[in-house]
Structure formats: structure tokens, C-alpha cells
């Protein structure tokens with residue numbers, strides 16, 4: 061038995077009283093003096109280059125969140141920048157007389173330009189997101205290509221935006237009496253905005269909302285079952301990415317003091333994706349590294365190649381393309397991904413958790429539990445057909461608080477199909493499902509999680525690169541309420557401490573207390589199953605659905621799991637499990653429901669079931 065799995069674990073390790081600075085905190089601290097000195101020491105053309113890098117990095121940061129973390133590819137980032145840049149340029153250069161009287165105050169106002177630019181960008185992103193984010197597969201990338209193309213041509217064809225010539229005559233930026241009229245002063249503004257965005261993104265990812273966004277990539281079905289609204293999480297990532305593009309557009313307009321359609325073309329959208337890929341698409345700092353790397357590499361190749369080849373041409377694009385292919389093959393996680401991996405290997409701990417202290421926070425409030433003996437879940441005549449196949453036929457049973465009911469049956473009997481319907485992942489063709497007396501068939505898995513049903517999966521579903529603690533904290537998603545702004549501004553710490561303390565409590569309870577900071581994917585399969593139970597418990601359920609919880613567990617681990625389930629039962633939990641391990645089932649549960657070919661063949665206490673001739677014939681007869 062692996063140490064600690066469902067064994068009596070020591071209490072969680074002592075909690076440091078002062079939060080330690082995270083690696084990103086150290087990076088920001090180290091960058092501050094460098095950034096403060098850069099404009100004073102560098103020649104103006106290099107400061108201008110650094111300004112471009114800052115703006116590109118801001119736009120790329122959005123893509124890191126959207127594409128790298130949330131797994132949604134967008135080619136439209138440059139177009140979002142364009143919307144904001146054009147709104148800024150238009151309002152900065154228009155005369156008050158050309159605007160309606162009520163809007164005349166906006167003419168020449170940089171803050172009005174910023175507000176209008178951001179509102180327009182977010183409004184377009186909301187519409188585009190509403191249309192494409194519910195669709196899976198290639199619809200989002202294709203939608204962003206279509207939108208990027210149409211906007212590019214729109215910019216070029218609108219006369220009041222200067223057509224293909226663009227808008228010039230943007231005055232120098234002046235904010236609150238400070239003139240940002242030189243590359244050197246703009247540098248401070250651009251890099252301050254970028255650093256704030258980086259810190260806000262790091263904060264966001266290290267939060268309840270951040271876990272929901274991180275679960276989008278490969279864990280959607282699981283997180284929905286834990287109450288996460290995946291569409292909302294996608295929309296959040298999409299809008300934050302658009303917000304960063306909007307900010308980048310505003311800064312771009314005042315840096316260039318001229319806008320035209322070319323920098324917002326589809327090609328530019330692809331370039332931002334390259335920056336994210338090269339920097340490290342899943343890493344926040346990858347945006348800065350990627351923007352700097354691509355900008356310098358292009359500049360360097362543009363200077364070097366004509367010398368080497370003795371002629372001019374777009375050779376840098378060809379060499380650059382080859383370099384990207386090579387880099388993707390050698391470093392699929394990008395430069396920042398490679399650095400993070402090397403760093404983590406040395407520290408033997410995931411970077412994201414370095415700063416996390418786990419104070420003994422006040423326990424989260426608990427839902428009112430049903431009285432022992434109260435029917436928690438009831439299936440009435442549930443039938444599920446797949447075309448001509450009847451996977452469940454007229455299934456009826458009830459599970460009560462303080463009871464463990466096992467559903468058993470040979471492979472293909474219809475147990476998983478039934479589980480999916482009970483948890484509203486799938487819906488019955490006919491029949492009714494009631495949860496605590498209310499009809500729930502047709503509801504979403506999310507609604508069931510909110511009602512108090514929590515589950516584990518036949519094939520373990522966890523986020524392998526996320527820590528054990530954070531995986532389990534996803535189970536507590538509905539027990540928190542702090543949103544994006546609170547997370548970005550770190551106003552969610554008290555709630556986050558309570559969520560993490562609850563996750564730790566459940567992990568200690570199931571015997572995984574010393575694996576809090578390990579990557580979930582590094583646990584043995586049996587431990588991963590136990591992690592799923594801790595995650596389900598973190599939701600404070602009144603009904604646990606466990607799909608083959610003992611599969612992959614060793615003898616002592618099974619014994620410890622049985623002890624835990626008995627304890628939960630004594631606390632009034634209703635437990636429904638599907639299991640193939642007959643020794644485990646018969647020694648543990650109160651009642652057994654036996655299925656074959658989608659139908660009930662027997663139901664009763666284990667002792668009766670073990671001697672039931674129909675069961676022996678259909679199922680137990682084949683089992684020693």
C-alpha cells in the first residue's frame with residue numbers, strides 16, 4: 061500500500077504564518093528596477109522596440125489565457141486590437157463639431173477613447189463568443205478567422221476611418237496632466253499596464269474562477285459535474301483576452317499616432333499566436349517572452365539575411381517559419397514552458413503552489429442534510445433507448461439517506477447508462493428521476509451538483525498537471541462565489557483560503573493529506589480514484605454516486621475505502637455505487653440492485669442476493 065492512501069494520515073503540515081513570495085512575485089520584483097532604468101539607459105529606437113514588445117505582449121497575454129490555458133484557438137486577437145485602436149484614433153482626431161452635440165466632449169479625450177474602445181471590443185467579443193463558444197471543434201477558430209477578415213476589410217472600406225490610408229493626426233497622449241509624448245514616457249505606461257495585466261492574470265488563474273478556466277482543457281465534463289458553468293468560464297477567458305487586446309489597441313494608437321488596417325490583418329492575428337506558441341502558450345510569462353523573442357528574431361533576421369544572401373527580399377519570413385516549426389518540435393511548451401519545467405524539476409513542486417499558504421480558515425457553511433431514512437434519489441420506470449438498443453428498461457428504485465446501495469451487473473448491463481441519467485449527464489427516453497422529492501430528469505449535471513449530488517467517474521477524470529489540492533478544490537466550486545474581478549484584484553483570498561482548507565480537510569480525511577502539492581497525474585491509479593472521492597466530498601453532497609470506486613485499489617486500500625464509506629453512511633450520506641468487486645460490495649452495502657441486459661433481475665440485501673438463483677445464473681455464477 062502506498063503510504064498515506066486512506067491510512068490514518070498525520071494532520072496537515074504546519075501552516076506558514078506569512079505568505080511567501082511566488083516565483084512570479086520574484087520576477088516582478090526583479091523586473092521593476094530593470095524597467096525603471098531601461099528608458100534612461102537605452103537609445104530611443106530600442107525603447108520604441110520595447111514599447112512594441114510591451115503592446116504585443118499584452119495582446120499575446122490574452123491568447124495565453126484563451127488558447128494556452130482554456131484551449132480555445134483564436135485568430136482574431138489582432139482584429140480586437142484594431143477595434144479599440146480605431147475607436148481611440150477616431151475620437152482622438154475627430155473635431156468636436158463632427159460629433160453629435162451630446163458626444164462632443166469625447167473629441168480628443170484619451171479616456172473616452174479608452175472607454176469606447178474597450179466597450180466596443182467587449183461588445184463584439186460578447187456577440188462572437190455567444191455564437192461560437194457553445195460549439196465544439198473548429199467553429200471558434202473559423203469564426204475568429206471570419207471575423208478577423210471581415211473587420212480588416214471593414215476598416216479599409218469605411219470612409220470616416222480613412223479607408224486603406226487610415227487615420228493620422230492623433231495627438232500625443234496626455235493623462236492627468238502627464239504628457240506621454242515620447243517613447244521613453246510611453247514605455248513606463250505600456251510596461252506598467254502590461255505588468256498589471258500579468259499580475260491580474262496570475263491572480264485570476266490562481267483562484268476559483270481560474271480553476272474553472274483551467275478545467276476547460278480536458279476536464280469539462282468533470283467540472284460541469286462539480287457545478288462549474290463551462291460556458292461562463294469560456295466566456296470569461298474570451299472577454300479577458302478581448303479586454304487585453306482592447307488595452308493594447310488603445311496603447312498602440314497613442315504609440316504610433318497613426319492607424320491603418322494592415323497591422324490588424326489576419327496575418328497579424330497569426331503572428332500573435334506564434335508569439336504565444338514560442339513564448340509558451342500555457343505560461344503567463346510566455347506572452348512576454350514570446351513577444352520579445354519574435355520581435356527581436358524578426359529584426360535580427362531582417363538585418364542579417366540580406367548581408368548573408370547578398371540580396372533583399374522577404375527571406376526572414378521563410379527562415380522564421382522554419383525556426384517556428386523547429387522550435388515547436390523541440391520545445392512544444394515554448395520557452396517559458398521549458399524554463400518552468402526545468403525549475404519545477406529542481407524544486408520537486410509545482411510552481412503555482414509555491415506561494416500558497418493554507419491558513420486554518422473558517423469552515424465553509426454546509427447544506428442542510430436529509431434525515432436518516434429519507435428518500436434522497438428515486439428512479440421511476442426509467443428507460444433509455446439508443447436507437448433500437450434498450451440500455452435501461454423500466455428501472456425503479458430509491459436510495460435513502462444513511463444507506464449504501466450497490467448497482468451490479470455483468471458488462472453491458474446498463475449501469476453506466478443509468479448513472480449518467482441519475483446525474484443528468486444523459487436523459488431518460490421515458491420515466492422520472494426525483495431528487496429529494498423533486499423531479500430532476502432533464503436538468504443539467506450542474507444543477508444536480510448544486511442540488512447535492514456528487515460523483516466519481518468510471519474512468520478517472522482529473523486535471524493531471526494541476527495539484528492534488530486544486531483538483532479537489534474544484535469540487536467546492538459551488539461553495540464559493542467570488543468572480544473574475546475579485547480574483548484579479550486578490551479580493552478573494554478569504555474565500556479562497558476557506559475553499560482550499562476544505563479541499564485539504566477532505567484530502568486528509570481520505571488519507572491523501574501528504575500529497576496536497578503533488579501533481580494529480582503523478583498519483584497511482586488507486587490514489588486518483590480516492591482523489592475523486594475527496595473532490596466529490598468537497599461539494600458537501602447528500603448523495604454520492606461512485607462509479608467503480610474500488611477498481612485499481614489494493615486489498616488494504618479497499619478496506620480503508622470501505623471504512624470511509626461506512627463512516628459517511630453513519631453521518632447520513634446516501635451512497636449509490638456501481639462496482640464489479642463482489643467481495644467489496646457484499647461486505648459493505650445495505651442493498652444490492654442487480655441488472656442484466658438493461659433490466660432489473662433482483663434487488664435486496666447482500667445475503668439474499670448472493671443466494672438468488674437468477675443472480676447466480678446471470679452474474680455471480682461466473683464469479684468465485
Ligand SMILES: Nc1ncnc2c1ncn2[C@@H]1O[C@H](COP(=O)(O)OP(=O)(O)OP(=O)(O)O)[C@@H](O)[C@H]1O
Nearest residue numbers: 446449450451469470471472473474475476477478
Ligand atoms: N451513447 C450510446 N450509444 C449507443 N449505445 C450505447 C451508448 N451508451 C451505452 N450504450 C450501450 O448500452 C449498453 C449498456 O452500456 P453501459 O455502458 O451502460 O453498461 P455497463 O453495465 O456500465 O457496462 P460496464 O460494466 O462494462 O461499464 C451497452 O450495450 C452499450 O453498448
